[in-house]
Amino acid sequence: MTTLKSLVATACFFCTGALAADDLPVEPTPNVVTLPSEYSKDWIFAQDLNFVEPVGGKIVVLDVAADTRNYKGAMNASLFASFTQSTTRPELYSAQTFYSRGTYGDRIDVLAIYDTATLSPVDEIILPGGKRGQTMSTRSNLVMSGNDRFAFVFNFTPAASVQIVDMVERKLLEEIQTPGCSQLYPTGDTNFAMQCAAGGMSVFEIDASGAFQKRHDTEAFNDIDDNPLFVKYARINDVAYFPTFLGDIQPIELKDGTAKPLESWSVLTPEEKAQNWRPGGWQVIDGGDTDGLFYILMHADGVEGSHKNGGSEVWVFDPETRTKVRTIPLPNWGITIAVTRGETPYLTVTNGNFELDVFNAKTGELLRTIGGGATQHAFQLFPVE
C-alpha cells in the first residue's frame, strides 16, 4: 500500500506545477495558532465538566466581547478538575486526576501548568497521596496566594487538608491539615482563609517561604442549618461578599492576612422577601468589575432546596451603598454567572441550554449567545484576572 505521506507529496507535486499567478496560494503545514501571552480582560475561562464523561472535562478559553471567533482554545481538565490562573506569569493551572485505564487502574493527581500562548501543558507537579478534592467546580478548590507565588490545593478524602505548591520553583511544599474546613480564600500575601463547620472562618498563616505557621479562628457567624453562606463569593478589593441561601450578604474583609466578618445585610426588600426571591444557581455571584459592583443570580418562589435552581434575573448591587443599581432579566434562565474585568464589563451567563449568553453588564443588553457545543456543561466561569 502506498503510504499516505507519499500520496500527499504526489498530490502536491502535481498541483504546484499547475499553480497560476491568480490561484489561491499553497498554504503551509504544520500550522498551529498561538495566543497572546497576556490575555484580554474581555476573555473568560469556561470549565466544561462534561458529566457524561468527567475524564473528558476541559477549560475553554473564550473571548466574550468579540463578534466572531469567540472560541480561542481549550485545555484538558480531567475528573472534576480545579482551575486557577497566575496574575504575574503567563501560566494557567489545573489540578486533575488521571487513571492509567481511563476510569480505573493507577491514580495520579497532577497540578498541570499550561502556557497561556500555546495552551500546552508545559510542566506538572505530582500531587501525592490521591487526596485531591473532587467536587463540582468552584473557584476555591485551587487558588493562588495573594503574592501569586504559592498554589493551594484543597484535598478531601473525606479528611480535609491543603497542599502547598511553590509555583515559581515548581515544587511541592507541605500539606496542612484543615479539619472541618473547606474551600480556600486568599488573604494577604501568603495566607488563606477557609469556611469551617463550626460556623466561622479560619485563617491559615503561611510564611514567605510557604511554611505553615498557625491557625486563627473567627467567631461563628454562618448559620449553616438555616441560612448558610454559599461557598461562592464576589471579591471586590479586599472584601469577599458571600451570599446566603435566604438572600443576605455576609461581607468578610480578607486583608493583611486576616479574615474579619463585617455587618451582614439583605439584598431583598420586604416585598421581595415575601415573594421568596433567593439566590440560586451554581456560581450565583460575581464581582470585581471596573465599577466595583457585584452581580447575583436570583429566582422567585424559593424554597428549601431551591438554592441551586438557577435564576431568572441578575441583580446588580453597589456594595458600598447596599443599593440595587440594575436588574438584568435573563431571557434563557441562568445557572452560573461571571462578569469580565475589562473596561466594559460583560456579564456572561451559562444559560438553561448550557450555552453562554453575553450581556453588556452596564446596559443589560444581550449581545450574543456562544453555543454550538463550545462547552457541554460549563458550570464554572473564570474571568481573566
Place this chain on the structure above:
Amino acid sequence: MTTLKSLVATACFFCTGALAADDLPVEPTPNVVTLPSEYSKDWIFAQDLNFVEPVGGKIVVLDVAADTRNYKGAMNASLFASFTQSTTRPELYSAQTFYSRGTYGDRIDVLAIYDTATLSPVDEIILPGGKRGQTMSTRSNLVMSGNDRFAFVFNFTPAASVQIVDMVERKLLEEIQTPGCSQLYPTGDTNFAMQCAAGGMSVFEIDASGAFQKRHDTEAFNDIDDNPLFVKYARINDVAYFPTFLGDIQPIELKDGTAKPLESWSVLTPEEKAQNWRPGGWQVIDGGDTDGLFYILMHADGVEGSHKNGGSEVWVFDPETRTKVRTIPLPNWGITIAVTRGETPYLTVTNGNFELDVFNAKTGELLRTIGGGATQHAFQLFPVE
C-alpha cells in the same frame, strides 16, 4: 471533623434500635449486581463512541426483549475501541487505547478481557507499538478465530497489519503485515480474510498454533471506484453478504479457511433503482437470525455520498431465494441496525435521536425505545452470539 464513616455508623446505631417488625428491613452494603455468565441471545452490546469525548467510549449491555430493566451494565471502551465476544468462554474483549494524561502523554494499547458475570476487566494483554487501528466502530477491527482461540487485532499506522493474540493462553503471538488490506473476516478454524485495495479479498492462513503460514488472494470483484462493497456484512452460516453502495449484494463464501466470491445480485427492482434506493447508514446490514434472513437499511433518493445517511426502511431478504420477505418502516429513521440471534429475533435500530428502537423482526412492530441517555452515540451494535 467527624468522618463520614463514623457518621454513618452513628446513624445506623440510632436506626436499628428503632426498627419495628413491619418496617422495611435494613439493606446490606456493599451490594453489587452480577449477571449470568451466559447471556441471553435477546441481549445486545451497544458501543457508545461518545464523540464529544472518545476516551469516554463504552460498551453497554442491553436486554432488548425485556419490558423493563433493559440496561444490564457497561464496560469501558476508550478511544475508538474495538469489541468482540468469546463464544466458548464467559469473556468479552475490547481493544482500547489510553494516554497517561487522558489525551496526551504515554500511550498504551491493551486488549482488555471482561468477565461476563461481573463486567470487570479481569486481565489485559498489552498490544505493543501503538499501532491499533482507530476507526468508527466496526465488527471487523477485532475478531475471534472460528475456533474461538485467537483474537485478531487490526492495526493501522497507516501501514496495515494484524496482531494475533492467543486468548486461551492470554499471550501475544506474532504480527502479520497485511499491506493494502483492511478489516477481518474469520474463515475456517483459524484463518481470516480481509478486503484489499486491489479489489479482491486475501485469506491469511494461520495454523493451529496461531502462526501465520501464507496469504492467498482472490480475483478482483470489488469496484471500489464506482460501486464499492461496504466493509460491513451479514453472515449467515458460512456466507458473508456484503452490500454495495448501489444496492448489490456480493456473497462471499467463508468456509474451510477460504474466501470464495459467489454471484452478486441486486436488492432493487427496476422501479426502486429508478428512485435511487440505496443502502445507507453505519452498520447497514445484519443477519444470522433464526430464520436465516438478512436486514438492510435503505434510503430513497440516494446520490454519491449518501451511503452513510441512514435510512427510512429496513428491508428483509431471504438470501437463498433473493426475495424481499418484508419491509419494516422506521418511524424515527435509522443509522445502525442489528438483529438478535434468539428464538424471537429483535431488530434493534440506532435511530435518528441516538436512541434504540426495538422491533419484533418478524412483524415489524415497534416494541419499545431504549433511550434516556443509555448511550450517546451507539454507532455499533453487536448481538450476543
Place this chain on the structure above:
Amino acid sequence: MKFIDQLTEKFSRQIAMKTSRRSFLTGLGGTLIGGASIPLLPVARAAENGYPGVATQTTGNIQDPGDPSSCDYWRYCAIDGFLCSCCGGTQNACPPGTEMSPITWIGTCQNPADGKNYIISYNDCCGKSACGRCLCNRNEGDRPMVRPQANNDTNWCLGTASTSYTCSTAVILGTALE
C-alpha cells in the same frame, strides 16, 4: 455523585406544557432526559412518569412503593446523580463491575406506604464511566461543602479503588428516631 442541580430553559419549554410555571420554578427534583446529555432540572415532580426512553420499574413490594427508575421515588429525597436503577443496578445495588462507596451522605425520607421516616444512605457506585442515564437531583437538606456530610456537590467515590463516579443508590439504613 451529586453534582447537577440546575434548571434549563429548554427543559422549561418542554415541561411547561405539563406543569405550571410556578410549580416548575419551585420544584426540587432533577432529571436528565433524552440521549442528549443535557441535565434538565429541577423537574418539580415533572418526572412523575419517569424518564423518556427508560422503562418503569417496581420494587415488587407494596410497602416500598413507586418507580425506582423515576426521580420522584420516595427514597431519592436527597439524591444527586445518575440513578443506578437505570444503569444495571437497582435502588440499593450497584451495576456489575462497579464498586459501592463505603463513605456516603445521608438523607431522611418518608415512605408514603407506612408514613415512616427512613434513614437513607446514598452510596455511590464507582470505577466505570458515568452512566449518563436518569440524572436526578433533589436538594432538600443539601448544605454547602463546609458541611460535607450534607453536601451533594462532592464526588463521594471515596474509599474506593477508583474515584470515577458511575451512579448512585439509595439504601435503607433503618427508620429514623423522631
Place this chain on the structure above:
Amino acid sequence: MKFIDQLTEKFSRQIAMKTSRRSFLTGLGGTLIGGASIPLLPVARAAENGYPGVATQTTGNIQDPGDPSSCDYWRYCAIDGFLCSCCGGTQNACPPGTEMSPITWIGTCQNPADGKNYIISYNDCCGKSACGRCLCNRNEGDRPMVRPQANNDTNWCLGTASTSYTCSTAVILGTALE
C-alpha cells in the same frame, strides 16, 4: 476525524421548517448543533447560515469566499469532523496546543470564486479532547476503509504524539490538474 454521518429525526424536525423533506434526505452535509452533543446530519446545505451559537466568519479574501465556520464552506467538500475554525483554529490552522497531523486525506473542491478545482488536504489537529463544536460531514468521494486514503471513518491522528482527535482543517495544496 471523519466519523459522523447520520441524520437524526430530531434534526429533521428542526430543519424541516427550512428545507423540503426531499432536499433534506438527499443532502450530503452534516452538522453538530446545539450544546447537546447530538450529531445532527446530513444537513442538505441547511447549515448554509452556519451553526446556531457560532458566529459567522470570513477569510477576508474575496477569492476565498464563504464562512469557514459553516459546513458548506467550499473547502469542506470532503471533510468529516469538528471544524477547527470553530475551535480556536482556522480553516487551515490548528487550535493552540494541538498538533497538526502530517498524514492526511485529500479532497478536490471547486472554489466558487474562480471556478477552479483545488486539492485540499484535511489535516487533523490532535492531542486534546475532541472540540465538540461544528461537526461537519460531507461524504462525496468517501470510500470504504479498504481505500484508506479516501476514507473518512478512520482516526487520522497518525504520526502525531497523541492520536486523540481534536478537530479538522482544510489546507490548500494547490490547484488540481484537469
